[in-house]
Each structure stands twice: as structure tokens, then as C-alpha cells.
Amino acid sequence: MTKPMLLSDFERLPPARHPVTRAVALDGLSGSIDAVAEHGPDSHRFLRFQWYAAALSAYGGRARTIVVEHDSDPVIALPMVRFGPGPARLAAVPGCYWPFRSFPASQAADAPAFAALLSALAGEVNALRIGPVYDGDTSLTPLLQAARAGGWAVLGRFVADSYLLDMAAAQEEGTWPRNSTLRKNRFHEKHLGEHGSLDWQFLSRPDWEAGGFDALATVEENSWIAARTDGSDAKFTQSGHGAFWRAAAIDPVLAGMMWAALLRVEGTPAAFSFDINAGVLKYAIANSYDPAFAKHSPGKLLYYRNLVRALDDGMRTVDWGAGDSGYKRVIGAAKGPAIRDWLLLRPGLPAMLGRALRQVWERSGQAPASAAEVTPADT
Structure with missing residues (x-):
């Protein structure tokens, strides 16, 4: 005859715990x-x-x-x-x-x-x-x-409406950048060079402590923002939002997400495009240029170089945010989320x-x- 098992013979298990x-x-x-x-x-x-x-x-x-x-x-x-x-x-x-x-x-x-x-x-x-x-x-x-x-x-x-550029998809379709755009850019770059030697740079984490933000502020101080407004909306000047970006860059992770393309003419900052890189997405935060070179579209030349570099780095989409939709649509951006x-x-x-x-x-x-x-x- 089989001996019945008593409750004490069973291993006592802890009660099930529900996540809190x-x-x-x-x-x-x-x-x-x-x-x-x-x-x-x-x-x-x-x-x-x-x-x-x-x-x-x-x-x-x-x-x-x-x-x-x-x-x-x-x-x-x-x-x-x-x-x-x-x-x-x-x-x-x-x-x-x-x-x-x-x-x-x-x-x-x-x-x-x-x-x-x-x-x-x-x-x-x-x-x-x-x-x-x-x-x-x-x-x-x-x-x-x-x-x-x-x-x-x-x-x-x-x-506002946002504007997004799916540059990877446009490139796969063969529509970006257009050959006509590249020809115009080469024409403007040639004549821009008549003002002096051109130095195209990309700024990332090591550059912020080495005066990177100061170079961007120099461009803003010579831009239409300083000429036509009180300058409070400038991103990198002391009278604008410069204190925020400098403080944010103290975090090495944030500093590593910050990216800028910078053009110097004869050693002087003349145009910039500043972004936050988030995975395969690029947030276009700000761009500006010195109007002394406006005839040759330095801002346009710079952000095309910047976007081609972004593609080479594996990025796919640019979020241009709100604001002037004209040049964004010319680039190929389409209306995104409100x-x-x-x-x-x-x-x-x-x-x-x-x-x-x-x-x-x-x-x-x-x-x-x-x-x-x-x-x-x-x-």
C-alpha cells in the first residue's frame, strides 16, 4: 500500500510575486x-x-x-x-x-x-x-x-508644421541631389573662392571645448539675426541661447550627438549648419551665414556637403523642424508631423x-x- 504524501513532504515555494x-x-x-x-x-x-x-x-x-x-x-x-x-x-x-x-x-x-x-x-x-x-x-x-x-x-x-527629408530614399530613387543642383553648387563654390581660401570642416565632440561654439557665434554675430533683430534668438551667442548649448555639451554623450559643418573663408567663420545626430535621424537645429558672401550661397553649399556626409555616415532622414519651408522644399523635404x-x-x-x-x-x-x-x- 502506497503511503500517502503529507503536505509537509512538498517543497514550500514562495508565493508568486507580481511586478509593481x-x-x-x-x-x-x-x-x-x-x-x-x-x-x-x-x-x-x-x-x-x-x-x-x-x-x-x-x-x-x-x-x-x-x-x-x-x-x-x-x-x-x-x-x-x-x-x-x-x-x-x-x-x-x-x-x-x-x-x-x-x-x-x-x-x-x-x-x-x-x-x-x-x-x-x-x-x-x-x-x-x-x-x-x-x-x-x-x-x-x-x-x-x-x-x-x-x-x-x-x-x-x-x-507649426515640421519638414522631413528622406534623403536615403531620394538618393535610391536617383532624385537627390540633382545634377543641376551640383552644377550650380560648383559654380558658386568657384566664385566664393575668389574671396579667399575655403576651409570646409566638420565639428564634433572634441571641438566644443576647443572653441567650436565660439566659431558658430561669430557667424551669427555677422548674420541677419544680429542686423535685423535684438539677437535674442541666436543659438550660440552670449546674448542668445549660447549658455544652454555650452552647458548641455558638458555631458559627453550629448556632446557626441552634437554636430556642425563649418565653412571658413580666409580663416574666418563664414557659414555653419548645426545638428543633433540621433541614430539614423539628423535634427537640423540651426544654420546661418555671413551676408558678405550671400551672392554665392555659402549656406546652401555647406548644408549640401553636410547632408552628403550624413549619408556616408549611414544617416537616412533629416528633420528640418519648423520655419522657412521654401528652401527646405527645394532640398526635397516634405511636410511632416504638426x-x-x-x-x-x-x-x-x-x-x-x-x-x-x-x-x-x-x-x-x-x-x-x-x-x-x-x-x-x-x-
Whole structure:
């Protein structure tokens, strides 16, 4: 007769443990920001700790960060700074407008993670501004979905259209760059050389500490920005946004993503094109030139060289962002996702007020460009 087995004869196993998702709000910028960014899509990996630290240093503000962890691993990091009257409890995601303002989220972040983020956010603010940011942003889109499902008011306003150049596809089709364009470029380059010796350079991580930003600022100081405006929109001058980019480049990872093409004429900086390289995607952040050489299109000559180099380096797409669509369409760029500003207002009275003011917020944005305004210039 078989002896029956007693319960004590079985090995006791620990109870099954379910992964835990939790969110916590912390003072300052969290060290988890980099860990989250490194597990996000290539397009968002510039959203690192020093990116936000540079913004606080250049533009002011005190940060708090909501970190969402899944099974102890950080999967979302949302930095924010307060603005407006204290009792209003308004906050915004800090950063730089170029290429956009968003926050890092790991590709492992799921719907419960974004729900946890919103729950913590409701305890921190009445309203959060995120943007300008692209439609379809990989961090923002699931947050908007969770916010709408959770009773938050979600208000968007149009800022601009973006423009994208799929240069790899165009080259495979044999349409980029056009032979006619290359002939024109050789003609202009020949006559530009009459002003002095031409030095075409590419700047990357080692060059920023060696005066790279100063060379770009020199071009801006001689450009139309200085001549026609107060110069506050210049990217690299001391009176513009130079403090931000210099501070961001302290992070060697960010510095390694920064890239510039620079033309010197007789040793003097004459034109530049500055980008952030994110995997196979290039964000075209800024370009400028000295109008003393405008007749020979130094900016155009430079960015064509820059894009050909990008192709050689394995890059496929250029995101030209917003702004003058004429020359971008001549290059071959097509309209991409819209860029918008968003307000998220927590459930309750803030959401009620937000819905009542929806049209005011929408009208405070820009009107989409008409077809006539985006017709490519003659080539």
C-alpha cells in the first residue's frame, strides 16, 4: 500500500510575486533620467539629465521629477518646473525648443506606467504644459491617451508644421541631389573662392571645448539675426541661447550627438549648419551665414556637403523642424508631423476651467500655413 504524501513532504515555494509599478515625485532632477533615456527610442535619447540641467542653468527654474518604476526599473522620468502664481500650481516640462520639448520614456513603459505617472502628477500640479512637441511623440502620445481616459482636460494648440527629408530614399530613387543642383553648387563654390581660401570642416565632440561654439557665434554675430533683430534668438551667442548649448555639451554623450559643418573663408567663420545626430535621424537645429558672401550661397553649399556626409555616415532622414519651408522644399523635404503645445489639466475644477477655455488656448497658437505659403521657390 502506497503511503500517502503529507503536505509537509512538498517543497514550500514562495508565493508568486507580481511586478509593481509605482511613481514618486522627487525634488530636483533625478539621476534616473539618463537610465530612462538610454532605453527610449533613438529619436529621444538626447533628453538626458544634462539637457534639462542646461535649461535650468540658462533659463532658470527649480525642478521636480516624477519617476515611474516598473519592478524597480525606472521607465518614465518627467522633469517639470513651476511657473505662474504659486497657488495656481502650474508646471511645464523644461528643456530647449530645438528640436522639441518632451520627456524620456523607456520603450518598456506600458499603460499602467503612464496611469501611475498621471496619479502622481495630479498630486503635484493643476496643469502641466508640454511642448512644443511633435504629433505622434512616443512619450507624449500614451500620456495623452491616459489623460483623456482619466478625466483630464487635454488642450492642444498648433505651433507649426515640421519638414522631413528622406534623403536615403531620394538618393535610391536617383532624385537627390540633382545634377543641376551640383552644377550650380560648383559654380558658386568657384566664385566664393575668389574671396579667399575655403576651409570646409566638420565639428564634433572634441571641438566644443576647443572653441567650436565660439566659431558658430561669430557667424551669427555677422548674420541677419544680429542686423535685423535684438539677437535674442541666436543659438550660440552670449546674448542668445549660447549658455544652454555650452552647458548641455558638458555631458559627453550629448556632446557626441552634437554636430556642425563649418565653412571658413580666409580663416574666418563664414557659414555653419548645426545638428543633433540621433541614430539614423539628423535634427537640423540651426544654420546661418555671413551676408558678405550671400551672392554665392555659402549656406546652401555647406548644408549640401553636410547632408552628403550624413549619408556616408549611414544617416537616412533629416528633420528640418519648423520655419522657412521654401528652401527646405527645394532640398526635397516634405511636410511632416504638426508641432503643438499641450496643456493637461487634472480632473475636477481645473479640467472644467480648461474645457471652458479650450478655444482661447487654441486661438493663441499659430494658424496652419496655406498651400500658397508653402509653394517651393524656383530652382
